[in-house]
Amino acid sequence: MLCEAVFRTEDLPGADRFDFWRERIGRTHAPLDLHSEHAADYRGHQRVLNLGAVHMWPATHQSLTFRRTPRLIRQSDPESFHIGIPLNGNNRVAFDDQRALYGAYDIQLFDSSRAFEVTCSNGADLFQGIGIEVPKAILHLPQHTMDRLFAQAICGKDGMGALLVQFVTRLAADTSCYQPCDGPRLGTVLVDLLSALFAHTLDADRVLPPETRTRALVHRIRDHVQRNLHDPQLTPTSIAAAHHISTSYLHRLFRDEDETVAAWVRRQRLERACRDLADPAMCATPIHAIAARWGFTRAADFTRAFRGAYGVPPKDFRRQALHPRS
Incomplete structure (x- = not known):
């Protein structure tokens, strides 16, 4: 904390x-x-x-x-x-x-x-x-x-x-x-957001240091992804287009991160699906519906990605999360 x-x-x-x-x-x-x-x-x-x-x-x-x-x-x-x-x-x-x-x-x-x-x-x-x-x-x-x-x-x-x-x-x-x-x-993130907000309000973006503009852009991209994980069309190409940058520049922005843009988007989706599968309030929701809720249109693709990330298929993960004693 x-x-x-x-x-x-x-x-x-x-x-x-x-x-x-x-x-x-x-x-x-x-x-x-x-x-x-x-x-x-x-x-x-x-x-x-x-x-x-x-x-x-x-x-x-x-x-x-x-x-x-x-x-x-x-x-x-x-x-x-x-x-x-x-x-x-x-x-x-x-x-x-x-x-x-x-x-x-x-x-x-x-x-x-x-x-x-x-x-x-x-x-x-x-x-x-x-x-x-x-x-x-x-x-x-x-x-x-x-x-x-x-x-x-x-x-x-x-x-x-x-x-x-x-x-x-x-x-x-x-x-x-x-x-x-x-x-x-x-x-640092908060200062970058404040600086970008004030500069935008004053129409003074050009006075910001390049690194501040870059960090603020990355935060806007991350926020955009978090709000659109449900969209199966959320891809590096669509993310770049939404922020008026090229796909190659988007990849350069994430060059110093631990994973590619596509891998990060997939991990965010899997984490949300994992949370829903372990939620007792959603125990009656079919697994394919949870997958679709987070942008996985094909059940087989979701199962393969989930097993790769968590070591078990979604069905087994849900059973273990909801009924640990069994």
């Missing part, structure tokens, strides 16, 4: 909870003035995932207003960007005499060197969102360019924005498959 810290106000007496929350948020982001109508008995839960130089914090809490003021900026400035993504609820933002209301999956960027005010709320329910802290120095865009994005909303429901939201929500949902040493690598 990744290195992470967990904070719950419920672990403290009611009178101490909001002060505790103020301290934790200040350490996670930067010194802030916090206010809430629920301060007398505040409910909040935060996880901080350590991704090397980057920190990501999924949080669930009652309505809250936080301010980054000129006084606090003079007091301490970590020279970082904060990316806020509401998942349930909205952010009401005030900055430079402007006001805006942003809803779920609107991606917003804030600068620790500039004053702003944000109110997070979700009516009578708890607000839920994800914050990301990134040192300015490691984003691949100049400061004067990033100023154009300050406190603006980028749609996280389609395109590059959706790719970013999918990455962070999947990571926040389950870190059990990662080791602490994976944190910096995941941080």
Whole structure:
């Protein structure tokens, strides 16, 4: 599991909870003035995932207003960007005499060197969102360019924005498959996705380093594959066409990987089929239907590929998974 810290106000007496929350948020982001109508008995839960130089914090809490003021900026400035993504609820933002209301999956960027005010709320329910802290120095865009994005909303429901939201929500949902040493690598992926998203929004892709553009493209390709494993026409040729690159360039992108593009696609399909065969809820689903669900149109091809990967035919694997004693 990744290195992470967990904070719950419920672990403290009611009178101490909001002060505790103020301290934790200040350490996670930067010194802030916090206010809430629920301060007398505040409910909040935060996880901080350590991704090397980057920190990501999924949080669930009652309505809250936080301010980054000129006084606090003079007091301490970590020279970082904060990316806020509401998942349930909205952010009401005030900055430079402007006001805006942003809803779920609107991606917003804030600068620790500039004053702003944000109110997070979700009516009578708890607000839920994800914050990301990134040192300015490691984003691949100049400061004067990033100023154009300050406190603006980028749609996280389609395109590059959706790719970013999918990455962070999947990571926040389950870190059990990662080791602490994976944190910096995941941080690099996250920085590449953020850089690519911001550059695309600003029409400034040309300023990104070539390696950043390449890594972001590989991540888009992997995401495309994951979402289309059911399609029997998902081949290196169709993958390349969907990303407007040649098939030979696609193979070059995967040259440093442990397997070819086609082998990786086949392994992804087999892993999904393996999961379904071991799922008691799908015990009545015919094996050929599970195979077709993951892009195998010929049962014989699926059986041969499955036996090659797992050493037993799908039927035997299912029996052993569902009835281990027998």
